[in-house]
Amino acid sequence: MEAFSALVQQADFTADEAKSIEAAASAGYAYGLAAIGPALGIGFLVGKSVEAMARQPEAAGMVRTTMFLGIAFTEALALIGFVVFILLKFA
């Protein structure tokens, strides 16, 4: 971010433009960082669920329900990151 601020100061941007550039950059960082954890989590979760369904097809319905529950909780973190992205970029 320091490098970015220096860049913004060197070029002749008005205060508003500089602010919107920094907002866009930090919004990108915010969403990128927020997506890492949930991405790993959902991948692991669905992989294990598929494994469970393959081992015991008769329990597939229950596994699927629990899988969606787990996805919903894990995904919430990424979505809060997305809301932060919107707030930084546009608010």
Next chain:
Amino acid sequence: MLAERGLVFPPINEILRWQDIFPSFNKIGLIAVLAALIGIGLFLAASRRDPMKAPTGSRNLAETMIEFIEEGIVMQTIGKQGLKWTPFLLSLFIFIFLCNIPGILPVFQMPATARIGIPLALSLLVWVVYIGTGLKHQGAGYFGHLLWPPGVPTALKPLVGIIEFISTIFVTPFSLTVRLMANMLAGHILLVSFALLTHALATAETQQAFLVPMSVFPFLMLVGVTAFEILVSFLQAYIFTILAAVYISNSLAGHAEEH
């Protein structure tokens, strides 16, 4: 500003805020009212059919949906004693799905649940219902069980109790709201982005020979995202309903065997 030519993304208010059709009633309100009316109309039409004959038309659809809620949601989360919750969960599911799906319908092009109002009201409704259920089935002991959870080692009880209490009372309605709203908003913004990109490339003023044919790619992506949004509309309605059922089941049974 920085970029006058090429792709200019509109400010967020331009893609989310609609003009009033008449005072204090805009497109979001119209979609919500239509969703409620269509849901009611479908089930009223289904109930008129003769139940003795093999189901056709609207009754077929209604029976499929009721069976989906009973088998896929109630039996999986609450169990047999929860079958009396089917009407509530069914209304939630139908209403949320019919509010989500206008996101891809021409003319509407806006999911009503992408603004926070409707998800917030629905989450508060679910919140009132599951706390009311807890108070009805466990009395004042409901809050006692939240604060002093049974089945947890005594040394951990104060810590787990506080976490449990905060998560049930405050975090749950917040995460229900944000999950539905942010999912639909993300899909809407994705559709807007690819539509704008297609438009910007198709109407490029410089290097037309290269840029105009390129507009095929964002257009194909737009078609793909539209198909994906049908899935998301269904999945978010399903997840909202199943989470409501899980919270109700927690209130019914207490937290003895959970976590």
